[in-house]
Amino acid sequence: MKAIRLIDRLLTAVVSAVLICSFSVMLGLAFLQVFLRDTFHMGIPWGDIAARQLVIWVGFFGAYLATRSDKHFRIDVLTRFLGPRLRPWFNALSDIFAALVCFFLVIASRTFVAVGLDPAATLFLGIPQTAAAAIVPAGFCLITVQFLLRTIETLAAAIRGVPPGQAVR
Amino acid sequence: MTTWLLIAVLLLLALAGAPLFAIIAAVAFIAFSAVGIDPAALIAELYRLVDFPALIAIPLFTFAGYVLAESQAPRRLITLAQAMFGWVPGGLGVVAVFATAVFTAFTGASGVTIIALGGLLYPALIQQGYPKRFSLGLMTTSGSLGLLFPPSLPIILYSIVAGVSIDKLFVAGLVPGVLLVVILSAYSIRMGIVARVPRTPLVLKGVWQALKGAAWEAPLPLIVIGGIYGGIFTATEAAAVTAVYVLIVEVFIRRDIPFFGGLPKVIRESMILVGAILVMLGAAMGLTSYIIDQQVPMKLFAFISHYVSSKLVFLIVLNLFILVMNMVEIFSAIIIVVPIIVPVALRFGVDPVHLGIIFLLNLEIGYMTPPLGLNLFLSSIRFGKPLSEVYRTVLPFFALLLVVLLVITYFPQLSLALTGGG
Numbered sequence: 001m002k003a004i005r006l007i008d009r010l011l012t013a014v015v016s017a018v019l020i021c022s023f024s025v026m027l028g029l030a031f032l033q034v035f036l037r038d039t040f041h042m043g044i045p046w047g048d049i050a051a052r053q054l055v056i057w058v059g060f061f062g063a064y065l066a067t068r069s070d071k072h073f074r075i076d077v078l079t080r081f082l083g084p085r086l087r088p089w090f091n092a093l094s095d096i097f098a099a100l101v102c103f104f105l106v107i108a109s110r111t112f113v114a115v116g117l118d119p120a121a122t123l124f125l126g127i128p129q130t131a132a133a134a135i136v137p138a139g140f141c142l143i144t145v146q147f148l149l150r151t152i153e154t155l156a157a158a159i160r161g162v163p164p165g166q167a168v169r
Numbered sequence: 170m171t172t173w174l175l176i177a178v179l180l181l182l183a184l185a186g187a188p189l190f191a192i193i194a195a196v197a198f199i200a201f202s203a204v205g206i207d208p209a210a211l212i213a214e215l216y217r218l219v220d221f222p223a224l225i226a227i228p229l230f231t232f233a234g235y236v237l238a239e240s241q242a243p244r245r246l247i248t249l250a251q252a253m254f255g256w257v258p259g260g261l262g263v264v265a266v267f268a269t270a271v272f273t274a275f276t277g278a279s280g281v282t283i284i285a286l287g288g289l290l291y292p293a294l295i296q297q298g299y300p301k302r303f304s305l306g307l308m309t310t311s312g313s314l315g316l317l318f319p320p321s322l323p324i325i326l327y328s329i330v331a332g333v334s335i336d337k338l339f340v341a342g343l344v345p346g347v348l349l350v351v352i353l354s355a356y357s358i359r360m361g362i363v364a365r366v367p368r369t370p371l372v373l374k375g376v377w378q379a380l381k382g383a384a385w386e387a388p389l390p391l392i393v394i395g396g397i398y399g400g401i402f403t404a405t406e407a408a409a410v411t412a413v414y415v416l417i418v419e420v421f422i423r424r425d426i427p428f429f430g431g432l433p434k435v436i437r438e439s440m441i442l443v444g445a446i447l448v449m450l451g452a453a454m455g456l457t458s459y460i461i462d463q464q465v466p467m468k469l470f471a472f473i474s475h476y477v478s479s480k481l482v483f484l485i486v487l488n489l490f491i492l493v494m495n496m497v498e499i500f501s502a503i504i505i506v507v508p509i510i511v512p513v514a515l516r517f518g519v520d521p522v523h524l525g526i527i528f529l530l531n532l533e534i535g536y537m538t539p540p541l542g543l544n545l546f547l548s549s550i551r552f553g554k555p556l557s558e559v560y561r562t563v564l565p566f567f568a569l570l571l572v573v574l575l576v577i578t579y580f581p582q583l584s585l586a587l588t589g590g591g
Contacts, residue, residue, distance in 0.1 A: 020436050023228070027416075030225055030409035034402065048222070055225050055447075056218060062444020071441050072188035073449055073501050079186040094187035101191040104198060104208065112212035136212055143448075 001156060008149050012068060015142065019061035026054035046124030053123065053132045060139025067098075067146040088158035092151050099147035102140050109136040175199055189501050190445075194452040200459045211455035218451055222405060223328060223335045228443045229408035230320045233415040234276035235439035237386070240425035243272060243285045245383040252379035256371035259361020261297050263354045265290045265307055270315030270350050271390055277322030283312040283547045291552055298366045306562035307357065309548040310570070313536035314353065316529055317346035320393055320408065323503060323532055324525070326446065330453075330507045333521045335404040339397050341522045341584045345530060345577045352569055385418040450504055457508040466512035473513065483517045484527065484578050491531040492538060499532045499543075526584040530577060534570045537563050 029051045036043045066072050079090050113133050121129040183192045197211050218224055250264040257263055268290070273282045287308045294304040316323055319339040328335035380387065393411055396402050402410065419425045426432055460466070477483045487510065494502040507528065514524045536544045539560040549556045577583055
């Protein structure tokens with residue numbers, strides 16, 4: 001269990017750091033564009049494209065953290081009425097399901113990046129489109145891993161019959 | 170047979186608390202493979218999100234809202250509103266309506282209003298002698314008031330999902346939003362008179378002090394709303410300006426949020442909400458393309474038009490439907506229901522901007538609709554009252570909001586006049 005918690009903490013620290021950097025660049029770019037446009041009637045030619053790509057990056061990192069802190073949108077009508085002994089089993093079930101779906105999303109998005117995009121196409125400053133789009137498989141991969149980590153922790157707690165630790169609900 | 174079994178399993182998983190984005194993606198996977206399309210097409214649809222220029226408004230405005238919520242801005246806002254409206258009969262009620270409307274517009278009705286402002290306003294209302302039932306009901310209602318004003322997150326999301334201009338929607342929400350605020354203020358004033366709540370005299374010096382205190386935040390609604398309505402900048406540009414402005418004010422000038430100790434946390438927390446919305450939106454993009462491809466809205470229209478022929482009856486039925494949907498979860502309601510409803514409504518001759526306002530007002534009401542509205546739970550927890558009591562206290566407000574909804578549904582001009590349409 002210790003190893004799992006360590007992986008979880010490391011991964012989360014890295015994702016948080018990258019998220020904060022990506023967000024700062026996105027905010028800076030978006031504001032710079034408005035400033036340049038309104039004062040000098042000019043702008044960075046690739047500024048809008050870069051900012052829009054970063055929204056997706058930020059979104060995936062945020063979604064990873066949402067998985068970790070259980071902030072995904074869900075309808076928990078059923079689990080609300082379950083006792084504390086049954087609930088972890090249902091939580092584990094929904095986490096396993098989510099991990100499975102995310103795993104399929106990783107495969108589908110790898111295919112999309114490999115087949116659906118032109119490997120020679122560049123977005124700006126010579127950055128290939130495939131590199132920017134790589135966040136989709138990478139992001140879903142991160143989310144899959146987080147769902148698996150959660151499942152392990154929830155199951156371990158459910159078997160022992162104790163409420164899950166701090167990291168989990 | 171297998172299809173029904175799959176649907177039943179997914180439904181059970183959804184009710185058991187599986188994340189909605191995974192449910193949506195699973196449905197899309199099944200739908201795509203049923204018609205023999207490679208699941209990679211699902212991702213192609215998802216990746217189309219980078220082509221939406223308005224998408225960046227979501228993280229930027231959400232960040233601005235979280236910064237404001239974390240700072241002392243709510244306290245300064247209430248002080249200012251109290252100094253300005255305290256002398257009116259029912260003054261504090263009016264203060265509550267105004268302050269929560271502004272605050273919700275900026276924080277996107279994510280429930281922060283009840284948590285952040287409720288703790289300041291509710292005890293003050295009781296202390297001034299407002300009836301408990303009224304105070305609790307007002308606080309519960311106010312949690313989603315202001316949803317129709319820019320830059321609220323649900324408006325932005327609706328504009329992206331429905332493919333309607335965000336600037337137009339922002340303008341369209343103005344009159345209906347003001348109508349709501351006016352009606353709730355009038356109700357508060359009446360309550361203030363009936364309950365003989367003492368009035369605080371208007372002290373110009375006090376107003377000046379409060380204005381000075383909130384000097385940095387007070388112009389914010391003017392910058393955003395004035396900037397957009399005045400055509401100085403687009404909604405997306407307003408998002409960037411607001412985010413940077415709020416950041417500078419609360420972190421560097423007011424120093425309510427420490428740069429190293431607080432700002433990273435605010436970025437993380439706000440982007441968690443953005444991430445949760447974006448994966449759901451992304452997953453739904455694929456499903457939506459399938460639904461459009463299979464002409465589901467057309468079939469739905471054909472089905473509905475068997476029973477409903479008038480636009481008004483359609484809108485009323487729609488209102489009932491959305492109200493129930495929204496009680497469950499509002500962001501999902503927008504993302505899943507809007508793409509199906511908009512084409513159907515178009516065929517009934519409903520303007521998509523008008524529909525947006527109706528939809529958003531429904532969201533606002535859905536938040537406080539017993540038994541599942543989110544505000545009811547938040548209020549019950551925040552003020553330590555049993556749910557049954559909260560249910561009873563919101564009823565008069567619920568009735569008022571329903572009347573406004575009917576008026577706005579029946580008179581599209583209220584929403585469309587300022588947009589140059591209708």
